[in-house]
Structures are given as structure tokens and as C-alpha cells.
Amino acid sequence: MKEGVADLIDLLTNLIQDKTLDIYPHFKDFCLFKEKGLRKDAFRSLNLFINEEEAWQPKQKKEFAHWLFKLFEESVDIQDVLVHPLEENILKPILDEWLYENPIDPQPYRWYGLFLKTENHLKYLETALRIGGKSEQKVLMAIINYYLNFLNFSFHHISEDAYLGDISEDQDIVLKIENLSKEITNLDSRKHVAESVNYYKNLLSDWIAFKNEGKKGFLKWCADNGKEYGWTNSYYYD
Numbered sequence: 054m055k056e057g058v059a060d061l062i063d064l065l066t067n068l069i070q071d072k073t074l075d076i077y078p079h080f081k082d083f084c085l086f087k088e089k090g091l092r093k094d095a096f097r098s099l100n101l102f103i104n105e106e107e108a109w110q111p112k113q114k115k116e117f118a119h120w121l122f123k124l125f126e127e128s129v130d131i132q133d134v135l136v137h138p139l140e141e142n143i144l145k146p147i148l149d150e151w152l153y154e155n156p157i158d159p160q161p162y163r164w165y166g167l168f169l170k171t172e173n174h175l176k177y178l179e180t181a182l183r184i185g186g187k188s189e190q191k192v193l194m195a196i197i198n199y200y201l202n203f204l205n206f207s208f209h210h211i212s213e214d215a216y217l218g219d220i221s222e223d224q225d226i227v228l229k230i231e232n233l234s235k236e237i238t239n240l241d242s243r244k245h246v247a248e249s250v251n252y253y254k255n256l257l258s259d260w261i262a263f264k265n266e267g268k269k270g271f272l273k274w275c276a277d278n279g280k281e282y283g284w285t286n287s288y289y290y291d
Contacts, residue, residue, distance in 0.1 A: 064128035064135075073120055079105055087133060096138070103142045111150065118147045122164040126191065131168065140169055159185035163192050175199055187236050197233050197246055200226050204253040212284045214271050216260055227254045256282065 065088050068074055074081045079102035086095035106114065121144075125131050135144075148169070151161040159181040166177030178199075181192045203226055207218025230250045237243040263274045275282065 061127065061129045063130040063133070064124060065130070065133050067124050067128045068134065071124065077102065077117065084134065096136075099136070099138055103138060106143055111154075114143075114147045115151060118144060118151070118164075119160070122160075122168065125164070125168050135168065145169060157184055159189055159192075163189060167191065167195055187238065190238060193233060193236055194242065197230055197237075200230050200233075201246075201249055201253075204250075208253065208256055211256065211260065212272050214269070220257065220261065223253070223257055227257065252282075255280075 065084060068084050069088065074084065079098050082098035083095050083102060086092075086098060106117070109117075125135070144164075148161040148165055151158065152165075155161075162177045162181035162184065165171060166174045166181060171177065175196070178192050178196050182189050182196065185192070187193075204218070204223060207216065207223050210217060227250055230246065234243055234246045234250065237246060259275065259278075259280050260271065263271050266274075268274050272284075274280075
């Protein structure tokens with residue numbers, strides 16, 4: 054079984070312990086000041102690093118991005134390092150150029166979709182998965198979690214008879230998750246996804262049946278029909 058989030062170390066710790074950081078002295082200063090909570094000094098060092106990076110050759114830029122994003126993948130609390138100037142002035146321009154030069158490399162699509170702020174993060178993830186296939190397990194799980202969160206929004210007020218989704222759209226999303234889950238290589242993750250999607254699949258089916266009967270009070274309908282969900286325990290007969 055792969056390591057879980059609880060087993061991962063925060064990004065600042067991983068960076069400071071990595072000898073590669075010595076290659077980038079201004080960035081190292083940024084990390085050390087960040088660790089000490091010295092915000093002004095940290096951003097002063099980061100600005101020096103940004104100015105230095107502008108003069109780098111493309112190969113140097115890609116090497117830095119590859120090193121840093123790999124640490125992103127192996128760490129938690131990346132937001133302490135992934136500040137706006139670093140993202141906008143260094144990482145996004147590097148990835149944009151990378152995508153232009155090598156549009157069949159899944160890595161920049163993966164990193165854009167997993168870590169950077171963009172309205173197209175799902176598109177980037179789907180492209181990474183299409184190019185990289187089953188080897189892109191982090192991307193695969195990110196897409197599945199996106200769709201599970203979409204379903205959660207549809208149903209998070211269902212006990213109050215408030216279904217916030219579209220039945221046809223949610224049925225399509227359930228099918229997408231089921232198809233995507235076939236590519237999950239970790240058995241525990243596959244089991245968890247199967248349980249989650251079955252929950253929403255059954256809930257959607259029960260909601261359709263409830264609406265077809267023209268009843269009111271979905272919570273009571275579930276209790277009367279032996280439909281057990283965690284939140285149905287809040288219903289009590291008088």
C-alpha cells in the first residue's frame with residue numbers, strides 16, 4: 054500500500070533537508086525565512102530569486118520546476134511555499150513554455166492541474182491522464198475526487214428535501230467515476246471509491262423513486278423504506 058497523506062512531511066521541511074536547495078541560494082533563503090516566520094525577509098529573498106531566474110536558460114528553468122514539483126507531490130502543506138509571486142512569475146511561465154515545446158509530456162499538465170490556480174485545472178488533469186494513462190495515478194484520483202465532490206454538492210442538503218443537482222448530469226458523473234475507477238491500481242483506493250460512488254448511486258436512485266411517488270419528506274421516506282444512510286438516523290417516529 055502506498056503512503057498516505059498522514060505519512061507525508063510538510064514541504065518546507067522536505068525542501069530544507071534537500072541538498073539540491075543549495076543550488077538556489079536566494080530560494081533557500083526564502084525557505085529558511087519562511088520557516089522562521091519572517092515574511093518580509095522571505096519575500097525579499099524570493100524577489101531576488103525571481104530576478105535571477107529571468108536570466109536562466111530554458112533547461113535550468115525546467116530542472117528547477119521538475120525538482121520543485123516532484124517535492125510538491127511528496128509533501129503536504131505546500132501552500133507555505135507556493136505563494137502568488139512564485140506561482141505567477143516562475144512556475145506558470147515555465148510550464149506554459151514546457152507545454153508549448155512538448156505538448157505530449159504529461160508532467161506539466163499534471164502539475165498545472167494538481168497544484169496551480171487555474172480555471173482549467175480539470176482540463177489539464179484530463180489531458181495528463183489521456184497522455185500518461187494508468188501511470189498517472191495521482192491525476193486519476195484527483196479527477197475522481199473532483200467528481201465525488203460534485204456529487205456531494207448535489208446531495209449535501211438532501212435530508213431537507215433539497216436536491217441541488219441535475220439527475221441526468223449526476224447519472225453521467227456516476228458512470229464516469231465507475232469507468233475511471235477501473236484504472237485505479239491501489240486496491241484500498243479502489244475499494245474506497247467504489248463505496249463512495251455506490252453511496253451516491255443508491256441515493257440518486259432513491260431520490261428518483263421518492264420523487265416519482267410524489268411524496269414529501271425524503272428523510273421519512275427513507276426510514277419507511279429501510280433506506281439507511283448515516284443522516285437517516287436523525288429521523289425519529291413520534
